[in-house]
Amino acid sequence: MKIIELAKYGPVIPVIVIEDINDAVPMAEALLAGGIKVLEITLRTKCALKAIEMIANKVPDAIVGAGTLRTKSDATNAKLAGSQFAVSPGYTNEMGLICKELELPLLPGVSTGSEVMYANKEGYSFLKLFPAVAVGGINLLKGFSGPFVDTQFCPTGGITIESAPDFLALPNVPVCGGTWLTPKNLIEEKNWSEITRLAKQASLI
Numbered sequence: 001m002k003i004i005e006l007a008k009y010g011p012v013i014p015v016i017v018i019e020d021i022n023d024a025v026p027m028a029e030a031l032l033a034g035g036i037k038v039l040e041i042t043l044r045t046k047c048a049l050k051a052i053e054m055i056a057n058k059v060p061d062a063i064v065g066a067g068t069l070r071t072k073s074d075a076t077n078a079k080l081a082g083s084q085f086a087v088s089p090g091y092t093n094e095m096g097l098i099c100k101e102l103e104l105p106l107l108p109g110v111s112t113g114s115e116v117m118y119a120n121k122e123g124y125s126f127l128k129l130f131p132a133v134a135v136g137g138i139n140l141l142k143g144f145s146g147p148f149v150d151t152q153f154c155p156t157g158g159i160t161i162e163s164a165p166d167f168l169a170l171p172n173v174p175v176c177g178g179t180w181l182t183p184k185n186l187i188e189e190k191n192w193s194e195i196t197r198l199a200k201q202a203s204l205i
Helices: 003-009 021-033 048-058 072-081 093-102 113-121 137-144 164-168 184-189 192-203
Strands: 012-016 038-042 063-067 126-129 152-155 176-178
Touching: 003 126, 003 152, 012 192, 021 038, 021 048, 021 192, 038 048, 048 063, 048 072, 063 072, 072 093, 137 152, 137 164, 152 176, 164 176, 184 192
Parallel strands: 012 038, 012 176, 038 063, 126 152
Antiparallel strands: none
16 A cells, blocks of 8 residues: 555544553444544554554454554554554654565655655655644645645644645645544543544545
8 A cells, every 4th residue: 555545535534542442443433434444543552552453453444554653663563563554743764664664654744844855855755744733734735835746745733623624625635634533532431423423524524
């Protein structure tokens, strides 16, 4: 799979934090029921890798990947857990090399023109703008569209259901990432039907 192919499955990739391993499968099934197929599980909790493994094994229709990759071991463990893609908050040559070695498609994070140029030089033309709103959001992406006409972005960080359509209307934004589909309170309440509703709403943007 090429990383840009993630965009063809829908306009939003949920950025998910799993605190309780028992929530992993029902949460994934709730999102899938709402039309969201690509799931980014962030490596921010102790059970994140196990959550990826469980989703990969028990929810085969989902395309599950690992987010917040920062080290070589993060990439290796993510691949072993069953990740089909990886997302990093920034980019280093080491991260690029290990993901290529593992054949793990990488969506690298950038926030400046220099970082875009470096990632482009390393062969990446589909990048994660992070933290999107904090670093300039829509105005920055409009600015990038001129010098980086051959680069597309997945903005993540601070995007909401209200602002997502404005981001997705940009010609260099085929998909965006968001945490609003799986808010902490709904997961803790195990309100899977509401997460399905949010997923349906996001899939129709």
